[in-house]
Amino acid sequence: MTAPGRVSLLRLFLVFARVGAFTIGGGYAMIPLIEAEMKKRKWIPVEELPDIVALSQSAPGLLAVNISIFAGYRLRGLPGAIAATLGATLPSFLMILAIAMVFSGFKDNPWVIKAFRGVRPVVVALILVPMIKMARSGNRSWWAWPLSAAALIAVSVLGISPVWILLCVATVAYTLAVMREKGGRR
Amino acid sequence: MTVFLQLFFTFFIIGAFTIGGGYAMLSLIQAEVVTQHHWLSESAFTDIVAVSQMTPGPVGINTATYVGYEVIYAQSGSHFLGILGSLSTTLALVLPSFLIMLLVVHFYTRMKGNPIYEGVMAGLRPTVVGLIGAAAVLLTLRFGPGLDVSLVKENFPDWSSWVFFGLAFVASYWGKFSPILLIVLSAAAGLILY
Known part of the structure; x- marks a missing residue:
């Protein structure tokens, strides 16, 4: 070095x-x-x-x-x-x-409760905005949007852990990439 | 003791x-800490995210530190144990990056442009978009057994919350307002209006 x-x-x-x-x-x-x-x-x-x-x-x-x-x-x-x-x-x-x-000592303070009542919906919007921006810049292929939607539903509606979803997608993507490589070489 | 180990293991995986x-x-922390382990409620988690966005440093580290403190403090009532909790979550969160980055530095010329590596990343990127969306959905809606869907009342108690949500969305998406400014403004508005 x-x-x-x-x-x-x-x-x-x-x-x-x-x-x-x-x-x-x-x-x-x-x-x-x-x-x-x-x-x-x-x-x-x-x-x-x-x-x-x-x-x-x-x-x-x-x-x-x-x-x-x-x-x-x-x-x-x-x-x-x-x-x-x-x-x-x-x-x-x-x-x-x-x-x-x-x-943790101020949580039940009425002023704190009021302030956070205003803040909480804003936090949800602030998570949504970068997600939409990421989707619009990154989801270029036709299968990207259904994949995003499937991951969203699997985690929110079905309650599946994101860890399993990432592992499954990585395994499938790896297999496809390896197959494509072999096909391309032939 | 088992809670410490569970926290450490959970944040290592995250x-x-x-x-x-x-x-x-955030979506992984939400899924593990709120949905899987029920260590925190949706509203408690939302508060922590708000504070973490306003504090300097990476949002993920801030949230992990705060969650570690909060979970242990809520169970034990001890500040000291809470600090140990935040130490274990923060350390556990950074440790995998550390091990993986050391490998990456060694192999970094070989990884770039590798078609298999690029293929895996191409699959993971849209998945992550969906995961982040799920975090936002889960702070808004609660999915019970069957098809029972209800609103997270603590985060959206009445119609005025949707006005806050809509204004913040527009201001952040089109207005390019910074998250910190929006959180400060919404806290002030909450103090005045409620």
């Missing part, structure tokens, strides 16, 4: 902690901040960044965490990956914990 | 099966 000078683990932790502490709105909001930090410090060649984002997106887990693991590992190996991940997650972990501890 | 980011993770 030939990093330009050796980045200290503490520095890695602090840079990712800053990104973690200041991005509101989840993983996608973190990408530009992480990219900016990487560019500014010349930690990772600029042309590698899109690859890192693409791979972090297709691996299981959360994008921001995956990018931290990837970048940390490229810079300092396993200890670097741990330092970067701790940095990216610790600030929100502590903040959420503080909120959870305070909020 | 971490391993989350494809497609934070919202996909």
